[in-house]
Amino acid sequence: MNNRKIAFLGLFVALAFVLSYIEYMLPLNIGIPGAKVGLANLVVMVALYTVGEKETISLSIIRVVLVGLTFGNLSMMLYSLAGAGLSLCAMLIAKRTGRFSVTGVSVLGGVFHNIGQIIVAMLVLETESLLYYLPFLIVIGTITGVLIGFVANLITTRVKGVFKM
Amino acid sequence: MKKNDIILIAVLLAAALLTAVGMRIWQMNNTRDAAKVVVTIDGQVYGTYPLDEDRTERIELPDGSYNILTISDGYADVTEASCPDQICVKHNHIKYSKESIVCLPNKVVVTVEGGEDSEIDGATF
Numbered sequence: 001m002n003n004r005k006i007a008f009l010g011l012f013v014a015l016a017f018v019l020s021y022i023e024y025m026l027p028l029n030i031g032i033p034g035a036k037v038g039l040a041n042l043v044v045m046v047a048l049y050t051v052g053e054k055e056t057i058s059l060s061i062i063r064v065v066l067v068g069l070t071f072g073n074l075s076m077m078l079y080s081l082a083g084a085g086l087s088l089c090a091m092l093i094a095k096r097t098g099r100f101s102v103t104g105v106s107v108l109g110g111v112f113h114n115i116g117q118i119i120v121a122m123l124v125l126e127t128e129s130l131l132y133y134l135p136f137l138i139v140i141g142t143i144t145g146v147l148i149g150f151v152a153n154l155i156t157t158r159v160k161g162v163f164k165m
Numbered sequence: 166m167k168k169n170d171i172i173l174i175a176v177l178l179a180a181a182l183l184t185a186v187g188m189r190i191w192q193m194n195n196t197r198d199a200a201k202v203v204v205t206i207d208g209q210v211y212g213t214y215p216l217d218e219d220r221t222e223r224i225e226l227p228d229g230s231y232n233i234l235t236i237s238d239g240y241a242d243v244t245e246a247s248c249p250d251q252i253c254v255k256h257n258h259i260k261y262s263k264e265s266i267v268c269l270p271n272k273v274v275v276t277v278e279g280g281e282d283s284e285i286d287g288a289t290f
């Protein structure tokens with residue numbers, strides 16, 4: 001890891017933290033538990049396509065722990081860890097297959113982010129009834145995934161030049 | 166965007182639509198006149214109320230937080246709650262079997278149970 005990468009990683013952590021804070025202040029409330037825009041996923045996407053996979057995994061973990069310690073409690077940290085973890089796994093796999101562009105990877109990230117959160121909620125509440133939200137969570141994850149993928153693509157093409165210098 | 170991305174999005178949306186429609190059909194066919202509203206807190210049954218009787222129930226938690234359940238005109242709804250996210254209050258009212266309103270912060274789940282034969286629902290225990 002060179003100095004430029006380290007500097008960018010620090011910047012990404014700060015950005016992801018700010019975006020999580022914005023989402024915490026302005027939550028998406030459409031009456032569906034587990035539905036999140038996942039703004040911080042934008043930074044994760046950009047990091048994945050610029051600084052690299054290992055760095056992106058550390059970025060995700062640092063973000064979840066920082067946000068959890070600052071705004072939430074243990075159960076909230078558990079939700080976001082499951083969401084972020086599953087989402088990142090899906091994105092890493094999708095990216096490695098080489099079959100999808102930034103958009104496809106981002107869509108999978110968005111969908112699995114919501115699925116991860118609902119799975120933890122089902123375990124915590126000991127109810128299977130949350131499963132009925134799955135279709136809505138898939139649709140929301142797909143829409144936010146397309147939007148985030150679009151923006152991430154714009155940013156990535158501009159930031160990438162910096163790493164080639 | 167690649168062709169694969171578009172296929173992925175189409176498959177996801179189609180799967181979501183099919184499951185949503187399928188679930189709604191199942192719910193409508195499994196809701197009988199004797200439907201009940203079951204309230205659980207943290208997986209434990211707190212109370213059971215008939216869906217065809219209008220009432221307002223204050224669901225009180227040991228730590229002072231609460232959800233107010235209103236049953237009227239055959240619908241169950243959470244009309245007020247102490248939780249910070251208010252997702253349960255924003256949720257549409259429910260009437261079909263297995264529909265539920267969830268309050269994650271309070272760990273409260275309000276579920277409609279269809280009819281006679283779902284008296285003992287193993288999954289809630």
Ligand SMILES: [Zn+2]
Binds near residue numbers: 250253267271
């Ligand atoms: Zn609530």
